[in-house]
Amino acid sequence: MLTRRQLLEKAVQGVSAGVAITASETWGAGQLAWSKPIGLEIYTVREEYAKDPAGTLKKVGATGYREMEISTEIPAATLKAYLSAANLTAPSTYDDVPKDLESWKKTLDHVHPYGFRYIVVGDNPQLDAEAWTRRAELFNECGRLAQQAGMQFCYHAHFHEFARLGNTSGYEIMLARCDSKLLKMEMDVFWATYAGQNPLDYFQKYPGRFPLLHVKDFKPGFPTSTSSFPYDNGPNPFAPVGKGRIDWVKVFAHARQAGTEHIFVEQDRCDGSPFEAITTSFNYLKNLRLS
Secondary structure, three states, rough: OOOOHHHHHHHHHOOOOOOOHHHHHHHOOOOOOOOOOEEHHHHHHHHHHHHOOHHHHHHHHHHHHOOOEEEOOOHHHHHHHHHHHOOOOEEEEEEEEOOOOHHHHHHHHHHHHOOOOEEOOOOOOOHHHHHHHHHHHHHEEEHHHHHHHEEEEEEEOOOHHOHHHOOOEEEHHHHHHHHOOOOOEEHHHHHHHHHHOOOOOOOOHHHOOOOEEEEEEEOOOOOOOOOOOOOOOHHHHOOOOOOOOOOOHHHOOOOHOOOOEEEEEEEOOOOOHHHHHHHHHHHHHHHHHOO
């Protein structure tokens, strides 16, 4: 299966439940659930972006989004100009999981000119506890190198990471064994929910570790799983934010505890136009208030 970055590179080559928590750790009832800029993950509009990067970013900006999590196929100076013209900034990028420190140094050298604050990786592997422990050791070193390059290293989980490995999981091994300053998490609320997890449990147990959230909804009627998923040839469980079964009021009520600084709408598959989907998500989020 092609990685997210490989899909985008291939496309643009021709273009060049709740938990107990103190009131001080939640946002106040009745206020906007998210008052900071709303972001979009470029993967949502990948096909349009491949054909017309500048035009696609302008459409995203016109919808109301102000931040992007974006890839790096386009040269840094060109991408910065496209983002500026669309009234967008890009605090985060999503890249391939490091295989070793030497390849990671090359990745950081490539990404550095773009000026990202966060560099996120994720690959949904099926590993045993020992392999996850080795990976955590590598991630500590990768996080240290990222900090030296002026970026925060983050991991984005899908569903295999939550599979039980005795009394733990790959996700929990990363959180427990990685230095909290060297590895933070981009929690994808859909994928955690799909894996049968409650994101709020992680926010409570590991406060401040989740500076980034991926925000997309989960249609009712789909089962949860840590072992399989209906990919492109199966039924579509993804929905625009507010059109599924995730309780977003609870999620955003605990964003302060999570340490969340940026959110990115992402919808891997859309039933209709991706721009209709991201408009629906944006309009829901901009008006969402805490009850």
